[in-house]
Amino acid sequence: AAAVVALRTALGAVHRDASPAGHDAARAFRDAADELCGVPAPFLQGLGAAGAARLLHDAMDATALPGEGDEAGIELVGWLEAGIDDAPHLIITCMNEGTVPEGLVVDPWLPDSARARLGMPCARRRQARDAWILHSLLARKRSVRLVTGRTQADGEPLQPSRLLLGLDGAALARRVAWLADPKSPRASAASWTVQAAAEGSFRIDLAPTVPARIDAVGVTSFRDWFRCPALFRLKHDPALALQSAPEGSTGLDAMGFGTLVHLALKRWGRAEASRTAAGQAATVDTAAIEAEVLAELDAVRHESHPPSVHGAYEVAFGLARERLRAFARVQAAWAMQGWRVEHVELAFDPEVGDRNRDARRSPRLGGTGIALVGRIDRVDVNAAGERVALDYKTGAEAEPPEEHHRTPDGTWQDLQLPLYAVLLRSMGVEVQPDRLGYFALPSNPDGTAVLLATRWDEAFQAEAEAEAERIAAEIAAGRFGRDPDWKPRAGDEFAPVWGVGMRGLAVGGGS
Numbered sequence: 001a002a003a004v005v006a007l008r009t010a011l012g013a014v015h016r017d018a019s020p021a022g023h024d025a026a027r028a029f030r031d032a033a034d035e036l037c038g039v040p041a042p043f044l045q046g047l048g049a050a051g052a053a054r055l056l057h058d059a060m061d062a063t064a065l066p067g068e069g070d071e072a073g074i075e076l077v078g079w080l081e082a083g084i085d086d087a088p089h090l091i092i093t094c095m096n097e098g099t100v101p102e103g104l105v106v107d108p109w110l111p112d113s114a115r116a117r118l119g120m121p122c123a124r125r126r127q128a129r130d131a132w133i134l135h136s137l138l139a140r141k142r143s144v145r146l147v148t149g150r151t152q153a154d155g156e157p158l159q160p161s162r163l164l165l166g167l168d169g170a171a172l173a174r175r176v177a178w179l180a181d182p183k184s185p186r187a188s189a190a191s192w193t194v195q196a197a198a199e200g201s202f203r204i205d206l207a208p209t210v211p212a213r214i215d216a217v218g219v220t221s222f223r224d225w226f227r228c229p230a231l232f233r234l235k236h237d238p239a240l241a242l243q244s245a246p247e248g249s250t251g252l253d254a255m256g257f258g259t260l261v262h263l264a265l266k267r268w269g270r271a272e273a274s275r276t277a278a279g280q281a282a283t284v285d286t287a288a289i290e291a292e293v294l295a296e297l298d299a300v301r302h303e304s305h306p307p308s309v310h311g312a313y314e315v316a317f318g319l320a321r322e323r324l325r326a327f328a329r330v331q332a333a334w335a336m337q338g339w340r341v342e343h344v345e346l347a348f349d350p351e352v353g354d355r356n357r358d359a360r361r362s363p364r365l366g367g368t369g370i371a372l373v374g375r376i377d378r379v380d381v382n383a384a385g386e387r388v389a390l391d392y393k394t395g396a397e398a399e400p401p402e403e404h405h406r407t408p409d410g411t412w413q414d415l416q417l418p419l420y421a422v423l424l425r426s427m428g429v430e431v432q433p434d435r436l437g438y439f440a441l442p443s444n445p446d447g448t449a450v451l452l453a454t455r456w457d458e459a460f461q462a463e464a465e466a467e468a469e470r471i472a473a474e475i476a477a478g479r480f481g482r483d484p485d486w487k488p489r490a491g492d493e494f495a496p497v498w499g500v501g502m503r504g505l506a507v508g509g510g511s
Contacts, residue, residue, distance in 0.1 A: 094148075337382075347359040
């Protein structure tokens with residue numbers, strides 16, 4: 001906070017721009033400084049003047065300042081600002097339901113009925129506010145033009161705002177008929193039903209002209225095959241290897257958070273495996289496990305992240321500590337049942353050498369020659385020589401292995417855990433199908449548990465291996481057909497490759 005105050009004083013001494021743009025820039029700095037001063041002190045530990053300057057620069061850089069206009073210019077303002085703007089002519093866009101008035105905000109803790117009784121912002125209040133703004137604009141402006149959107153980017157129709165339909169009886173019928181009249185020169189709502197395909201006339205050939213050179217597949221990559229074989233090739237052919245572009249972020253994304261937790265568990269697991277291999281008993285003290293795994297998390301943080309970080313990172317570190325505390329509790333109970341850690345991050349690779357001397361050589365899938373690669377998070381063993389293979393899961397929900405791998409109608413979605421058994425068999429270790437599972441670390445610590453696939457048997461395992469060999473044969477033959485029933489969602493990083501959200505001119509159409 002002291003550094004921010006000093007920066008504010010220094011800037012005020014050297015910058016005295018009295019123009020509107022200067023006032024806007026100064027206001028942006030003050031807003032960023034006030035926000036930074038409001039951050040709790042624990043989140044600012046180790047933040048010096050240079051770090052504070054960087055944070056303020058980032059915040060100001062993300063602020064859009066209004067440009068200087070002239071009398072002939074067009075001023076762009078938001079809906080709420082339009083209600084007090086003094087321009088004589090106004091064009092209001094997005095007069096669609098859900099925008100004006102704003103759509104219903106779903107709050108699981110305070111439903112809209114409770115918010116209304118408590119006098120808090122609610123749907124009825126927002127509708128009344130927006131109706132008042134529109135009424136005021138129509139009464140004060142020389143001209144008001146209302147524009148309603150017809151369709152979304154994917155071709156789905158949009159509804160006009162209910163504020164345009166605030167009539168009854170015959171008057172409402174005339175308004176709707178006017179909006180939907182295809183001959184009306186002033187309304188185009190009837191065009192909502194014209195042919196506006198989500199894809200248009202784009203036809204994208206996803207198959208490269210050169211043959212695929214895939215000689216190894218990972219145990220987790222089969223998920224992409226089940227979505228669409230063409231997607232599998234785009235992501236896993238070494239000549240293509242398309243991946244999503246990293247986006248700028250002020251915090252850890254889901255993958256980064258999972259990696260952080262995995263690294264701490266990996267370090268703890270290797271230390272635990274070394275102790276038990278030396279003849280010590282498995283650790284059953286929750287406090288001891290918690291202290292050690294949290295120390296490993298702090299070490300990972302010190303090595304991978306600078307001491308001065310955004311507050312969002314601090315939140316992620318706090319959540320990681322919460323999940324690792326829950327891990328310690330479940331791990332201690334698991335060890336009390338007689339299980340000890342035998343292998344951690346057990347890797348399988350087609351080439352074993354100095355680069356990956358700890359890896360085992362990968363097995364081949366059927367007679368295809370394609371190597372099966374992967375990394376098993378944990379292999380535990382008990383006094384009877386029985387083993388379990390576990391994969392850490394840091395997703396929000398603790399989903400059982402049975403639901404994750406196959407749907408009730410028998411459709412495959414994943415082969416990861418059954419293929420763990422194939423990898424272990426290649427090194428002479430047998431794991432029964434009902435001994436494969438997840439060490440789930442969900443967002444709710446109460447859901448932390450070891451989830452084994454207790455309903456799997458030898459028949460299931462055989463079907464999973466046969467499916468993996470079938471897919472390997474398709475890969476070896478270069479057959480990566482495009483599944484006509486699958487397309488990525490509009491926000492997916494691969495959506496443009498499929499032409500989702502893109503439209504071309506229809507054959508014979510106009511401009």
